Amino acid sequence: MTAVKKPEVYTFDSKPDLRGNLTYLEELKSIPFEIKRVYWLYDLPEQQVRGDHAHKTGEQVIVAIKGKVEVLLESKKGDLFNCTLDKADKALYIPPMWWGRMIFRKDTIMIGLASDEFDENDYIRKRSEFK
Numbered sequence: 064m065t066a067v068k069k070p071e072v073y074t075f076d077s078k079p080d081l082r083g084n085l086t087y088l089e090e091l092k093s094i095p096f097e098i099k100r101v102y103w104l105y106d107l108p109e110q111q112v113r114g115d116h117a118h119k120t121g122e123q124v125i126v127a128i129k130g131k132v133e134v135l136l137e138s139k140k141g142d143l144f145n146c147t148l149d150k151a152d153k154a155l156y157i158p159p160m161w162w163g164r165m166i167f168r169k170d171t172i173m174i175g176l177a178s179d180e181f182d183e184n185d186y187i188r189k190r191s192e193f194k
Contacts (some may be wrong), residue, residue: 064100065069067138067158067160068122068158068159069138069142069144069158069190070136070144070146070155070156070157070161071155071156071157072146072153072154072155073093073094073124073153073154073155073156073172074153074154074155075087075088075093075126075152075153075154076088076093076152077152084151084152086151086152088124088154088176094124094154094156094176095122095156096122096178097178098176098177099177099178099179099180100176100177100179100180100181101174101175101176102174102175102177103128103157103172103173103174103179104171104172104173105171105172105173106177107167107169107170107171108167108169109164109167109168109169110167110168110186111157111164111166111167112166112167113164113165113166113167114163114164114165115162115163115164115188115190116162116163116186116187116188117159117160117161117162117163117186117187117193118157118159118160118179118185118186118187119159119184119185119186119187120159120179120185121159121177121178121179121182121185122156122157122158122159122177122178122179122180123156123175123176123177124154124155124156124157124175124176125146125148125154125155125157125173125174125175125176126151126153126154126155126173126174126175126176127148127149127150127151127153127164127171127172127173128151128172128173128174129151129170129171130149130167130168130169130170130171130172130173130174131147131148131149131167131168131171132147132148132149132162132165132167132168132171132173133145133146133147133165133166134146134147134148134155134157134164134165135163135164135165135166136157136161136162136163136164137161137162138159138160138162139160139193139194157191162187162190162193180181
């Protein structure tokens with residue numbers, strides 16, 4: 064039996080100096096999968112809700128590059144995991160089969176790294192089908 068993966072908060076390596084901060088990640092070292100897709104969200108109004116879905120097999124790591132996003136996750140068993148992303152070196156790993164909902168502050172820029180190319184068949188968009 065395969066163990067169910069759980070969400071996890073990561074802090075990426077940073078190199079601050081007088082010129083500013085440099086934060087970076089390395090595939091399969093900083094995150095647990097090969098990156099197949101990168102996406103970003105921006106120009107979001109205050110309290111905008113995004114997500115409200117789960118992925119059957121897809122894994123993601125998300126980072127609030129600017130601003131703040133509150134992330135609410137729930138497993139099929141009802142386990143809850145909530146966190147706030149508000150620093151560019153802080154990331155959230157979202158494993159498959161966790162229902163996710165994100166609430167954005169105005170002017171937030173979020174980047175997402177995904178284990179799979181976009182495939183609508185990987186999405187569970189109806190909560191009744193998830194539970």
